[in-house]
Structures are given as C-alpha cells and as structure tokens.
Amino acid sequence: MKTWFFTEDAYPYLPDPKTYESIRVNLPNRNYDPKKGAELYSLYLDLWCYAEELGMEIMLNEHHQTATCVIPAGPVMLGALARLTRKSRLLILGNPIANRNQPVRVAEEMAMVDLLSNGRLECGFVRGVPYESSAANITAFRGTERLWEAHDLIVKAWTTHDGPFNFEGRWHHHRQVNIWPRPLQQPHPPVWVTVGSAASTIRVSKEKYVGAVFLAGYGGIRRIFDGYRDNYLKAHGTPAPLDRLAYCALVYVGDNPQLAREGADKLLWYMTSNKVPPQFQNPPGYHPPAVSSKIIKGAGDVMMPATPTLDKQMAAGNVFAGTPDQVFAQIKAFWEYSGGFGHLLMMGQAGFLTREETMRSMELFAREVYPRLKELNAGYDEGRMQELRKSLPDVAQVPMAGIGLDFVR
C-alpha cells in the first residue's frame, strides 16, 4: 500500500468561532497574519519533505477563501515541492476543474510540474466541495459534466502532438490548442478523480483512473468501492487492480495510547473547525434536492458531523489513531471490510498539531505501520479477499447525507 502524507495547510489562529459566521468564503482575511502564514508554509513544506525522507509519497489539495486550507493555487505549491523533493510522487487531489475557466491553463500547469519534478506528478481532478462555488463564482449546477468536459480537453491537450486542435464544447471553447511544454510522463501523468457514490465511479473506472474516497467510513465505503470494482469489471473484463482505489482518513500514531489520543484530538480540528452556514454548504445545483432540502430545513450535520468526537469518528472509520499496533489493526480491519485499496491518503496534520507532534506520528507510522501495510497489500489475492469480505457483514449504510458527502462529486 502506498501512503501519501497530506496536510490541508490550515491557518488555525482564528478568533472565537462565535465571533464569525463562517470559516469559509466570507471570513475577512484581516484574520490572516501573513507573517504567521509564511511560517506555516515553511512548516508544511518541511513536513512534506520529511514525508519523503521517511519513504512516503506526497499529497496536497486546493481550496479557496478558507482558513481550513490556505492553498488556493495547488500548482504553485507543487512547483515548490517539485524542486524541494527528489523521489516522492507528488499528488494534487486535486485541480478543481469544474470551477476553473481555462482547462488548457491547467494542462499547461500540470505539464510544467511534471517536468519540474522529473516525471513525478500524479494529477487529480475534483469537482470541489460546495463552498467553492461562491469563491469561484461558478455555478455548481452541472458541475460534474463541466468537470468531465474540462478533463477531456486537458487530456487531449496533453496527448496531441501534431499541432493545434479545435475544441468547442458546451463550456469551453479553444480553437488553437497546442500546449508548450508537454508532460514528461507518457502518454500523460497518472490521473486520480475523487468519487463519492457508486454512480460517480462509472467514468473513473472506465478510464482506469484511481478513484479516491475521502472519509466515507464504514457506512459508505463498500457502496463506492463495490461500485468501482463492478464498473471496472464491466468495462474491462478484468478485476480492478488494488492500486486503482484510494482512501483518505485522519491518521495519528503515538508512542502510547494517551499520546496518540491527544494527537488525534488535535487532528480532529479538521472537522470541528468547519463552521459553515447553510448558504455556503448548499449552493444551488450542488446537492440533489433530497439533500438540499435537508439543509434548507435546518439540518446542521449534512456536510460534517455537528459534534464530531474522536471515539465516534474512529468507530466510523474516518480516523485511525493509536499506537502503531492499534493503527495497523484499525487500517487492516477497514481495508478488509472495504475489499482492499492500494493507497492510503494520510491526513496527518491539521489545526494546532505541532511540527514535533506531527513528525513523531509520521516516524512511528513510517517505521512500524507502513511496512506492515505494504506486506498486507503484497499478500492481496482477489479471490481470498472476496471470501473474507463476504464473511464480514455490512455495517449500517450511512445515507448520502453523511460526512463523505463533503467530497461527493
């Protein structure tokens, strides 16, 4: 199993949440101290470099107008990482191409990063969370269709080498597409796409892209991974390789249960800090009416659990935390329940988790958990896994309006 170290690059030094309406979209940036921000960028870059030192891969993402993730231009951070690191694969998950008006520009940026990193780019595409709609001034309506049109244009731009081509789609018009440079990896860098439902896996599995699931937990993972595997088998006639599936969870490893718990509690900031009012959770056209109506009626827990607790999130399969043995056991149990996946996206830092606390967890993970996960994956056998999976009954399926919805596309 490949593990990708991930931090959202939060800016956690915020006033009392009672004093603001939302951590996203409209929290004035006077609350952002650029000096502290610069220090944080250094910290996060150091953590990624440390992940490489420990033999892990690197993942980052992109959000806009929010203190939860201060990377509004993922490709810029990737450009820095391309020169600060030498070995690790660099995953951006992802480019919010449903919200970007120039897919050709995205193709160019990704080609540059691929060259700067000497072919280490893994290129993710996402629809983006609902809160991005206001920040991008892009309607969420038909976001998925818009994503795929942008994707088609980007891949065509990467793979066309005989002069300008014409593209006049529903949203994007370019009459002379001919990007310089072009990517180093051939025919193009590996592609990842986030998935949040069985239906969303159809195109992703057809393209043999990595389908990445964020925090769907026990309640949602089978529906999504089973969907991917079924659709992959239908499209290609062979089972989906393990490395086509990825799962993202919060992970904290401590020297003892007490320290692990303290670290994981700090990591939980990712969930507890996400104060977002209904108008930004529910831009028109993002959610299906059944979900949208719940938010309109005042449901507070559609996007994130209203009062997340560590125990509940651990039980749900959204947080893996404990000593190395405990964390391995938790991941193994989830891996078996889900039918297996080849990539663990490890959200290993959030909020006020310090440099030292984060690095200690990373070390323990790399030294004592990671080798066992690799072994686990190496022993993967499709038939045996399906037998095992059948012996593990479904836990209660969480309806779509669960935490996994955050990343549904």
Added chain:
Amino acid sequence: MSETNATKMKLQGIDLEVRRKGRGPAMLVLHGGNGPITGYPFADKLAEHFQLIEPVHPGFAGSNIPEHFDNLEDLVYLYLDLMDALDLKDAIVMGNSLGGWTAAEIAVRNSQRIGRLILVDSVGIKAGDRDSRDRADIFALPVAELTRLTWHDPARAPNPSKMSEEEEVQILASNRVALSMYGWDPYLHNPKLRYRLHRIKAPTLFIWGESDGLVTPAYGRAFSAMVAGSTLEVIPKAGHAPHLEQPDAFVQKVLAFAKQTGAKA
C-alpha cells in the same frame, strides 16, 4: 376564487405547464424565483378582468430543467415561441423579479404581440458601478437576512422548517437551482439589455415595493429611466413581492394602467 386550469404545451420538445385563470384580454404572467404566483389572492382579483396565462418556467414547481437550457435566453426564446403558439395579440405581459427581466428580454426582441408591459421589482440590468451590489447576492445571504431584505413584513416569509411535506421543501430547493441556472453569471442581469431597451415600444409600467431590499426602489428608478415613457409606481408597506404583501394596492395600479393605456378591461 377563480379556478386555475393547467395544461401542458409541447414547445421545443419541452412539456411546458401553462396555468390559466379568469376571462378577458390576455395577460401573460411571468413569475419570479419563488415560483408561480397565480395561486395568490391578487391573481383572483386580476382574473375578474383578464385571462391570466402563467407558464411555469422549466425547472420550477417540480418540473425538469431541459437539457439544452443554460441561461435566461433559453427561457426568452421558449416564451417567444409560446406567444406565437397562443397567437397572443396586444397582450399585457407582466413579470415580477426574474419574470420581469424575462418580460423585458422578450419585449426587446419582439414587441409585436405585446400591448403593455408591467415589470414588478424586476431584475435584469446593472444599475450601479462595477463595485456596487445593486442586486443582493441571494445565494450568499443567510436566510434571516434574505427574509429581511425580501419582505416588508418578514412574518410573511415561508418557513421551510415548518413545512410538513418533504416534497414542498424539495420544490423550494429545485426552484433555487432553476433560478441559479437562469441567472448565476452574469448575476441576474444582462449587461447588454440597457442598450436594447429603446426597442420597447409598448407602454411600460414599473411597480415597486417601497421596502424591497433585494432590488431597491432606486434600482427601479434607474431601470425605469432606461425605458422611454415608462412610469414607476412605488407601493408602501411592500417588499420584493408587492402583489403578495399589498394585493389591493397592486391590483389597483395594474387596473389603472391597463385602463389608461386603453386595454379592454
């Protein structure tokens, strides 16, 4: 109360719901972002004088958004087709909010079937400079603020948390999606409209709720100033929907305008 007769008309491959009420000269009613309006008391009063014809904009009241629809222009051409199909002549076209914008867009394209135009708290133009938010950003406002800006008496606002029918709330949600499809960007206006408004030849009345905070009476005055010969009537103690908050005053303004301009009312 007059009876509403709803029929489906096939136009552009769309099953368009058209609601009719009352007898008399035709009045095409184009509703705003909250959905059809001919079910409200003001419409019963108007139905004593006119045949109200209210198409339900695709996407509203539980209908589907047609695959080829991207923005308001699609609605405008659907209704140009509708007016032809109904063979309307000398019709009064009345629209509120989004519907007012639609009516203006229809009128600048083809005024031949339009006798008079009534725009009620209508969006559609950019009135101020680029930095001014002359139409409230309804998709970014908390519900309480939206309610305060929309209504003179906020107690009139529908309260989704008290709606017992799930379907009712889902229709609210779908209406919002449709509204955004018609008016997300450019936001609830067409930058070109102001250069086309001179093409409106029909007598035009603007009606505005004095307390409208979504598009204020000042916006209404700016809009009215762009339509030569138009008049603006401001109704006190009414917000964005004067036809709902002050039905009597509203109907009186409409009837006076229809009479003054020679409608057979």
